Amino acid sequence: MVGKSILTFFILVGLYSIIANLDRNNKFVALNQNQGNKVSLQEFVYASEDEYETIILGSSMAYRMKSFMLPKSYYNLALGGSSSILGSEILVRKKTKKKKILIETNMIFREVSGAMIKDLFSEPSYSIKKNVLISRDRFKIVPFLVSKGSSLMELNKKVNRNYTLDSSRFQKILESQKSTFNTLPNHSKIEKCIKNLKENIDILIESNNCIAFFEMPMHDALCNTTLMNEIRQQISSTFPQSEYPYFFIDDCFNYTTTDGVHLIPNDAEKMSTLIAEFGDSILCSKN
Amino acid sequence: MLFNSFTFVLLVLVSFLLYYLPLMKKLQVGILILASFIFYAANNPVLLILLICSILINIVVSYLVVYGKGNKKAIATLGVVLNLGILAFFKYSPLIGRSFFPENSSVGELLVQIPLPIGISFFTFQGISLVVDTFKQGQTDQYKSLVPKHLFKHSVQTSLFISFFPQLVAGPIVKSKDFIPQITAKFLYQIRWEQCFKNLTTGYFLKMVVADNLKDFTSGMALPYFELKSSLNLFAMLFGYSMQIFADFAGYSLIAIGIAGLFGYYLRDNFMFPYISQSFSEFWRRWHISLSSFLKEYLYIPLGGNRKGNFRTYFNLFITMVLGGLWHGAAWSYAVWGIYHGLALAIERLLKPINTFKQDTPIRKVLNAIFVFSLVSLGWLLFKLPNFNEVILYIKAFFNNFAVPLSIRDYRDILLVIIYSSPIIFYHFYYLLKRHSIKKEHLQKLEPIIYGVMLFCILTSSGSSQDFIYFQF
Numbered sequence: 128m129v130g131k132s133i134l135t136f137f138i139l140v141g142l143y144s145i146i147a148n149l150d151r152n153n154k155f156v157a158l159n160q161n162q163g164n165k166v167s168l169q170e171f172v173y174a175s176e177d178e179y180e181t182i183i184l185g186s187s188m189a190y191r192m193k194s195f196m197l198p199k200s201y202y203n204l205a206l207g208g209s210s211s212i213l214g215s216e217i218l219v220r221k222k223t224k225k226k227k228i229l230i231e232t233n234m235i236f237r238e239v240s241g242a243m244i245k246d247l248f249s250e251p252s253y254s255i256k257k258n259v260l261i262s263r264d265r266f267k268i269v270p271f272l273v274s275k276g277s278s279l280m281e282l283n284k285k286v287n288r289n290y291t292l293d294s295s296r297f298q299k300i301l302e303s304q305k306s307t308f309n310t311l312p313n314h315s316k317i318e319k320c321i322k323n324l325k326e327n328i329d330i331l332i333e334s335n336n337c338i339a340f341f342e343m344p345m346h347d348a349l350c351n352t353t354l355m356n357e358i359r360q361q362i363s364s365t366f367p368q369s370e371y372p373y374f375f376i377d378d379c380f381n382y383t384t385t386d387g388v389h390l391i392p393n394d395a396e397k398m399s400t401l402i403a404e405f406g407d408s409i410l411c412s413k414n
Numbered sequence: 415m416l417f418n419s420f421t422f423v424l425l426v427l428v429s430f431l432l433y434y435l436p437l438m439k440k441l442q443v444g445i446l447i448l449a450s451f452i453f454y455a456a457n458n459p460v461l462l463i464l465l466i467c468s469i470l471i472n473i474v475v476s477y478l479v480v481y482g483k484g485n486k487k488a489i490a491t492l493g494v495v496l497n498l499g500i501l502a503f504f505k506y507s508p509l510i511g512r513s514f515f516p517e518n519s520s521v522g523e524l525l526v527q528i529p530l531p532i533g534i535s536f537f538t539f540q541g542i543s544l545v546v547d548t549f550k551q552g553q554t555d556q557y558k559s560l561v562p563k564h565l566f567k568h569s570v571q572t573s574l575f576i577s578f579f580p581q582l583v584a585g586p587i588v589k590s591k592d593f594i595p596q597i598t599a600k601f602l603y604q605i606r607w608e609q610c611f612k613n614l615t616t617g618y619f620l621k622m623v624v625a626d627n628l629k630d631f632t633s634g635m636a637l638p639y640f641e642l643k644s645s646l647n648l649f650a651m652l653f654g655y656s657m658q659i660f661a662d663f664a665g666y667s668l669i670a671i672g673i674a675g676l677f678g679y680y681l682r683d684n685f686m687f688p689y690i691s692q693s694f695s696e697f698w699r700r701w702h703i704s705l706s707s708f709l710k711e712y713l714y715i716p717l718g719g720n721r722k723g724n725f726r727t728y729f730n731l732f733i734t735m736v737l738g739g740l741w742h743g744a745a746w747s748y749a750v751w752g753i754y755h756g757l758a759l760a761i762e763r764l765l766k767p768i769n770t771f772k773q774d775t776p777i778r779k780v781l782n783a784i785f786v787f788s789l790v791s792l793g794w795l796l797f798k799l800p801n802f803n804e805v806i807l808y809i810k811a812f813f814n815n816f817a818v819p820l821s822i823r824d825y826r827d828i829l830l831v832i833i834y835s836s837p838i839i840f841y842h843f844y845y846l847l848k849r850h851s852i853k854k855e856h857l858q859k860l861e862p863i864i865y866g867v868m869l870f871c872i873l874t875s876s877g878s879s880q881d882f883i884y885f886q887f
Contacts (some may be wrong), residue, residue, distance in 0.1 A: 128862055129611045135866020136873075143874065158830060159630040246878065251420055267875045269627075269833060272534055273826070296642050296818075303638050 140261065147266045155265050156274040160207035164243070165264040171204055171258045172221060172247055178202070181405065181406045182223070184214030185231025188343035191390045196399035201406065210237040212320055213244070215327035220248055224334045229374075229406055233343050233355070234364050235324065236317045268391050297386065301346060304387040308352035317357065328366070337411035340366060341374035344394075348385040350378060350379035374405045415456040415556050417669050418622055418876075427580075430676060434602050442600060443574050446677060450579035454533070461531045464504070465577060471496050471570045472541040476548045480561040486549060493545035501538040509744035526732055529541040533583030535741055537576050539708055543571065544590040546712055547749060551591070552848060560594050571597050584666050586684040586704035589711075593679070600678030610675040612865065617836070618669030619868040624661035626877025627834045628654045631827055635798050640813050644818040646828065647804065654831040656791035657838045660689065663702070687845045689790075689838070692774075692782035694758045728763065733757040744848050752794040758789065761871060 157163030167315070171182075179202040182191055189205035197203060204214045211230045216239055218228065255262050311317075321366065327340055349355070356381065363373075376382075382394045390398060417421045429449040432438050438445060455462040475493030479486050487505035507525040517523025548560050562568050575593050630654040634640060640648060667684035674681045686705050697708045714734045720727040734751070739752020794806045844864075855858055 128608050128865070131862030132611070132615070132869065135863055136869040139866060139870040140873065143757035143870070151448065158826070159633075165878065242878075250419070259463050261874050268871065269830065269875060273830075300638065 128414060131214060134358075142262050143266075143268075144259075147261045147271075149261065153271075153274055154277075156270065156277045158270050158273060162264060162267075162270060163190070164198045164209065164374060165246075167204060167206065168217065168243070168247055169256060169263050169265065171202060172217065172265070179226070181227040181229060182214075182218065183229045183231070183402070184211035184218075184239070185343070185407075186210050186234035188233050189231040189346070191343075191392070191395035192399040192402060196396045197405075198403050203404065205231060208237075209240060209243075210234045210320070212237070212324050212327070213239045215324055215331065216244060217247070218336075219327050220244065220345045223331065225336065227254050227321055227337045227339065227406055227409055227411055228331060229402065230287050230324075230338065230340050231343055232358060233345070235358055235362065235393050236312050236320050236354075238316070238320060239323065265407070295340075301322065301387040304346070304349055305352065308349045308354045309359055311353055321361050325365055337409055338366075339372040339374070339405070341405060343380045344376045344377050344382040344390065344398065346384050349387055351377070368398070372405075372409050415453055418618065421456065421749075425453060426673060426676070433600070433677060443570055443597060447570070447573050447577060448584060450574070450577035453579040454582060457532065458529075458833035459531075464500070464531050464534070465537065468500060468537055468541055469496070469573050469576050471500075472544050472576060473569045476544050476561050476572065477568055479545065479564060481563065490545050490549035494542055497538045497541040501534060504528060504534050506740075506744045509746075513746075516878065530744075536585050536587055537582060539587050541574050542591070542712065543587075543708065543723045544575065544594075547590045560590055561683070564741050577761070578674070578679070579812075580670040580679075581681060584663070585702075586667050586668070586670065587679055587682060587708050588704070589708070592682070596679050604678055606675060609624055610672045613668045613672030613675065615865050615868050615872075616841075617670075617672055618872050620661040620665030620668065620841075622665075622876035623871045624834055624837050625658050625665060627875070628831065628877075629663065630877060631831050631834070632658055632798070635808070637804055637807065638753070638863070640808055642813075642818070643811070643815065644824060645812050645816045646820060647824050648808065648815065650828040650831045652791055652795065654835060656689075656794050657831075657835040659734065659797065660685070661838060665720075671799045687842045689785050689787050690778055690783055690846060691790075691840050694755065694762050694786060694789075697786055698755075705738065705741070711735050713737065728760040731759045731763070735759060742797075745800040747796045747800045747805065750802060751793055754793050754796070762786060763821045 155166055157166060180200040181196075181202070182196075183201060183203045183205055184193070184207035186209060187205070187207035189203065190207050192203055192205070194201075194203055203218065205211075206213055211232070212235065215228075215230070218226075260266060332338060343357075344350070382398070383391045384394075385391055415425070426449075429445055433442055433445050451462060454465055459680035472493065473794060475489060475496070478484070478489045479493070482489055485499070491764075492787075507528040508530075511522040511525025515525065544560070551560070562571070564759055571594055574597060575588070575590055578588070578593070581588060632651050634643060634647075635651050640651070642867055643651070664685040669682070671681045682704065684702060686700040693701055705774055717730040717733065718726050719730060733756075735756030736752040739748045739750070739755070742748045758812060796802075797806055799805050799808060844857075848854060851857060
């Protein structure tokens with residue numbers, strides 16, 4: 128019984144490897160935020176170093192700028208539920224060199240998830256996932272089938288590009304966001320996060336990378352909250368504007384969000400164009 | 415150290431190779447104890463001191479119960495109190511600190527900061543089992559095998575019994591009378607490979623493919639997110655959580671049983687397809703069997719069981735379940751969960767004599783199973799949302815959000831909960847089929863395909879790893 132089971136396993140692995148290799152560039156639809164993060168990270172970590180010129184780090188806010196909205200030389204390494212710090216840690220671990228790195232500052236107070244880094248870089252997981260295509264999250268059976276199904280049915284065409292929550296639910300969640308954004312997290316926590324980011328950025332600069340900062344627009348009522356002002360203050364004192372390029376948003380009212388924080392697809396596309404222009408305008412002397 | 419981590423696999427492999435080396439035959443027990451200590455110390459080495467203290471207490475107390483000259487009942491009682499004292503101090507101090515001391519009091523703060531050592535609920539219960547078993551069994555041969563005269567041998571046996579790594583941090587809880595007699599020389603030819611393979615494959619599949627994927631869809635069961643979801647989504651998430659908690663815990667137990675089997679130790683089943691239960695009493699004979707049987711033997715029966723009249727029976731059931739609830743966690747919601755199950759058991763027992771249905775038709779059996787499953791699942795809300803107010807808000811949201819529209823993504827999430835839960839449904843259904851089918855050999859022919867597919871899914875469809883839910887208990 129054991130032998131037959133193992134034989135069945137190898138037959139399935141062989142068949143699925145053929146299918147996965149034939150379809151390795153399929154469009155992937157993440158079933159949830161965590162999966163989207165993992166696929167994005169794995170594709171970046173296991174990809175060749177020269178595929179991208181500009182890398183975007185950030186949270187779920189910058190994640191809204193989908194790859195198809197950005198130029199091909201851009202890789203969006205923004206991670207839902209996380210922040211630029213995790214992205215910068217990944218770049219340090221990957222020994223990234225000579226790239227433009229655009230850092231979203233909005234959710235900078237989120238600490239790094241050690242589990243995610245361990246999952247990516249620890250052996251033997253790293254070697255298996257780098258070399259065995261079907262062990263990567265992109266080729267998990269259920270999301271793989273859902274992605275195929277979505278492509279076949281062209282579901283994406285039906286996505287409402289101006290989708291927001293209905294007004295009562297929107298107001299409810301906006302109130303909750305206001306309360307969060309008007310409460311300062313522990314001062315030392317923000318400090319620790321920024322110190323962590325600074326250490327990573329120093330290493331990245333030593334490797335001839337160019338660093339720039341940007342802020343994602345959010346609902347007008349959240350743009351100038353206590354938390355956002357504190358973050359701006361701490362970021363600009365650690366990374367002075369005289370040394371780093373910045374892209375500020377002073378017209379939050381011109382953007383629409385689904386829930387106060389995340390842009391609707393149309394405005395995410397608008398923002399992608401602006402960020403691409405900003406990225407292209409940065410002159411990187413070290414490159 | 416997670417069962418699905420590379421470090422753990424390495425620990426098992428190295429221990430296994432050394433364990434069966436002919437040169438090491440006399441050191442087999444020592445190898446297992448060392449592996450268990452490494453396993454326990456991996457996350458927080460300081461807590462190993464606590465485990466060793468617990469082992470020492472139980473070595474001394476059980477030895478004195480058998481060979482001491484004093485009042486044996488008093489020594490055994492002291493042993494039980496010491497075990498419960500350790501459990502209470504580490505597990506319930508934060509709850510006492512939060513509940514009974516003002517927010518800024520120094521005592522309250524101190525109590526809240528006491529760390530919860532992983533697996534403490536399990537290894538202290540095993541200590542109690544050793545003390546009580548040695549006291550209860552009197553001067554019989556079985557009793558002497560539990561506590562040998564030679565103190566060193568007794569210390570080694572007790573150390574292995576309490577620290578045995580496959581079941582150290584999340585069970586199954588093993589009774590000393592079931593485990594200690596198994597401590598003998600082991601040989602490779604004794605291993606039941608097929609059974610170990612089945613347990614390990616099913617266990618890893620349940621944990622890595624079912625539970626770890628479902629957790630991504632039940633993470634929405636948190637304030638304020640669930641308030642925005644439709645009733646159908648809330649229902650699906652609760653259903654998914656019910657499946658997740660089963661897959662997580664039953665998966666862990668099967669892996670523990672499988673690994674123990676590789677080292678020649680037989681651990682009893684901890685789950686027996688609980689979601690087909692047609693009554694609460696049946697559910698508790700099928701869910702976390704090692705805990706139910708421990709509570710029955712060491713609490714319910716000593717309290718008088720059902721021997722002291724109806725009122726006392728209901729009372730005993732109720733108390734056993736409340737304490738069983740509190741055993742799970744230091745939060746009042748766990749006590750409420752215990753009360754909920756205690757009441758359900760008591761009411762079920764109360765209604766039994768007036769149950770006029772003489773014949774159990776298949777439809778009635780199915781309806782009973784759905785009814786019990788629904789109420790059990792509702793009870794899991796107290797596990798997922800340990801703040802009782804949040805449980806109320808979840809139930810309120812369920813009744814208020816019927817009109818909330820569902821997006822394509824909501825429908826997709828519901829479908830995915832069903833897809834990832836389907837192996838659990840199949841798992842139960844396959845058991846029923848095997849139990850009632852006259853052509854079992856036909857089903858057995860399918861097994862290599864089923865286990866091959868499970869192995870394939872472990873490689874290609876595991877979710878992101880997360881601690882086992884029962885680690886927190």
